[in-house]
Amino acid sequence: MCGIVGMVSTSPVNQDIYDALTVLQHRGQDAAGIVTTDGRRMYLRKANGLVRDVFRTDHMLRLVGNAGVGHVRYPTAGLDSSAEAQPFYVNTPYGICLSHNGNLTNADQLKDELYRSDRRHLNTDSDTEILLNVFAHELMQSESLQLAPEDIFEAVGAVHRRCRGGYAATALISGYGLVGFRDPNGIRPVVYGKRETEQGTDYMIASESVALDALGFERIGDIRPGEAVVITLDGEIHVRQCADHTHHSPCIFEYVYLARPDSVIDDVYVYKARLRMGTYLADKIQREWPDHDIDVVIPIPSTSRTAAVELASQLDVKYREGFIKNRYIGRTFIMPGQQQRVKSVRKKLNPIDLEFAGKNVLLVDDSIVRGTTSRQIIEMAREAGANKVYFASAAPPVRYPNVYGIDMPSATELVAHGHSDEEITEIIGADRLIYQDMEDLKRAVSVGNDALQSYEDSVFTGQYVTADVSPEYLEQLELFRADANREARRKKDNAVLEIHNDA
Numbered sequence: 001m002c003g004i005v006g007m008v009s010t011s012p013v014n015q016d017i018y019d020a021l022t023v024l025q026h027r028g029q030d031a032a033g034i035v036t037t038d039g040r041r042m043y044l045r046k047a048n049g050l051v052r053d054v055f056r057t058d059h060m061l062r063l064v065g066n067a068g069v070g071h072v073r074y075p076t077a078g079l080d081s082s083a084e085a086q087p088f089y090v091n092t093p094y095g096i097c098l099s100h101n102g103n104l105t106n107a108d109q110l111k112d113e114l115y116r117s118d119r120r121h122l123n124t125d126s127d128t129e130i131l132l133n134v135f136a137h138e139l140m141q142s143e144s145l146q147l148a149p150e151d152i153f154e155a156v157g158a159v160h161r162r163c164r165g166g167y168a169a170t171a172l173i174s175g176y177g178l179v180g181f182r183d184p185n186g187i188r189p190v191v192y193g194k195r196e197t198e199q200g201t202d203y204m205i206a207s208e209s210v211a212l213d214a215l216g217f218e219r220i221g222d223i224r225p226g227e228a229v230v231i232t233l234d235g236e237i238h239v240r241q242c243a244d245h246t247h248h249s250p251c252i253f254e255y256v257y258l259a260r261p262d263s264v265i266d267d268v269y270v271y272k273a274r275l276r277m278g279t280y281l282a283d284k285i286q287r288e289w290p291d292h293d294i295d296v297v298i299p300i301p302s303t304s305r306t307a308a309v310e311l312a313s314q315l316d317v318k319y320r321e322g323f324i325k326n327r328y329i330g331r332t333f334i335m336p337g338q339q340q341r342v343k344s345v346r347k348k349l350n351p352i353d354l355e356f357a358g359k360n361v362l363l364v365d366d367s368i369v370r371g372t373t374s375r376q377i378i379e380m381a382r383e384a385g386a387n388k389v390y391f392a393s394a395a396p397p398v399r400y401p402n403v404y405g406i407d408m409p410s411a412t413e414l415v416a417h418g419h420s421d422e423e424i425t426e427i428i429g430a431d432r433l434i435y436q437d438m439e440d441l442k443r444a445v446s447v448g449n450d451a452l453q454s455y456e457d458s459v460f461t462g463q464y465v466t467a468d469v470s471p472e473y474l475e476q477l478e479l480f481r482a483d484a485n486r487e488a489r490r491k492k493d494n495a496v497l498e499i500h501n502d503a
């Protein structure tokens with residue numbers, strides 16, 4: 001779940017893209033990059049780190065031009081080396097830079113095709129480099145000398161035929177303009193909007209609508225599954241469906257945790273979906289535990305707050321902010337290694353003892369994934385003097401790996417995998433555990449847009465919307481990306497110098 005941005009403007013885009021990336025920082029904390037073009041050359045700066053650390057003033061001054069793309073990264077393929085930071089660049093045809101959110105599930109097959117048939121060289125293990133090269137190869141097939149929107153739509157159509165998995169992408173084509181496209185299942189979110197200025201219309205494509213809001217853009221709509229948006233450097237916009245078949249199945253985990261609450265994804269307010277998650281969870285507690293003895297509802301900041309506040313109000317129980325979050329520490333879940341995740345929970349969250357002392361507390365989180373947060377938080381609540389510690393999750397148990405852009409590659413790392421609710425209660429050390437029901441989670445989103453019938457909900461169900469995810473694939477993924485195995489490769493990686501993909 002990286003963050004992507006693309007802009008074509010009537011004025012320099014460097015600061016706007018930087019600002020949009022800071023608003024999307026919650027989608028990736030490992031690396032950041034911006035490429036701009038003045039119509040003649042492209043200028044790229046990318047490195048590991050947060051947006052505020054990657055771009056110094058002298059970099060910003062050199063990112064000139066009125067069009068560009070940006071990226072914040074949370075790796076799901078390859079490693080976390082700076083050579084795999086995005087955007088990626090290829091010089092032929094035209095010169096293209098691409099930012100990608102998602103993960104390709106047929107990366108190995110594509111890698112082979114790119115080498116054997118397309119004669120293209122890949123220099124990293126990043127699936128984004130693969131996506132870019134497939135797009136570039138398909139764009140090369142155009143017969144016309146002068147690039148036209150039609151050629152780009154054809155190339156995106158071919159990308160859809162060749163690539164499997166989740167992908168939302170923004171690409172900058174040198175001397176031409178910006179392209180945004182989304183996979184035929186619409187797994188990852190991407191939205192576009194416009195801003196009227198005295199000089200003309202500016203356009204922005206971004207992972208989440210909150211980036212449009214922050215920069216004063218008006219949301220036009222989501223890029224639909226399989227669709228592509230082309231914006232030329234002189235501000236002409238073209239939109240076309242490029243896939244033969246689409247099956248809209250947005251990632252339901254965006255609504256649970258990934259996206260900001262102030263974003264609108266596929267016409268559903270994330271905030272309202274989370275409020276409904278709280279309501280339905282409260283209904284379940286009232287149904288199954290009518291004589292509960294909860295004294296106070298306490299959210300685990302930040303993401304669970306929206307659901308928790310509504311849950312407390314439905315239960316008619318006090319809502320209290322019992323944990324204070326250190327605002328200078330980022331999201332734990334998207335940190336790259338388990339050691340780092342475990343250490344950061346206590347540094348990040350500190351209890352206010354008097355909200356716990358002698359009380360039966362219901363701690364609410366949006367989800368329990370590896371159990372890193374819940375285990376430690378329950379311990380902290382007991383240390384703070386709580387009498388009983390109950391735990392509620394606004395999402396059902398996370399039991400299966402994700403293969404579409406969330407870094408959950410290994411089932412065995414998931415605390416709920418292969419365990420009953422009673423066992424999980426014991427592992428995390430709670431006195432009682434209540435999970436949202438799957439149907440209620442889906443309803444919490446669908447009420448916002450009844451056209452949404454199907455979701456990418458594999459982390460809860462083990463059902464994958466692309467038909468290519470076999471047990472062998474999952475086994476390979478676990479071997480390559482499980483925390484323990486990755487650590488060993490990370491050490492090796494530091495000893496090897498890769499070509500930094502610079503424009």
Ligand SMILES: O=P(O)(O)OC[C@H]1O[C@H](OP(=O)(O)OP(=O)(O)O)[C@H](O)[C@@H]1O
Nearest residue numbers: 302303331332333368369370371372373
């Ligand atoms: O079971 P786990 O593996 O611990 O993962 C789940 C936790 O991780 C996330 O919080 P995070 O700190 O990433 O971000 P937040 O501040 O947005 O809640 C999520 O909100 C849960 O609290």
Ligand SMILES: NC(=O)CC[C@H](N)C(=O)O
Nearest residue numbers: 001002075076077101102
């Ligand atoms: N989280 C993502 O969207 C990751 C994008 C891409 N697969 C990478 O690893 O860089």
Ligand SMILES: [Mg+2]
Nearest residue numbers: 300301302303
């Ligand atoms: Mg959290």
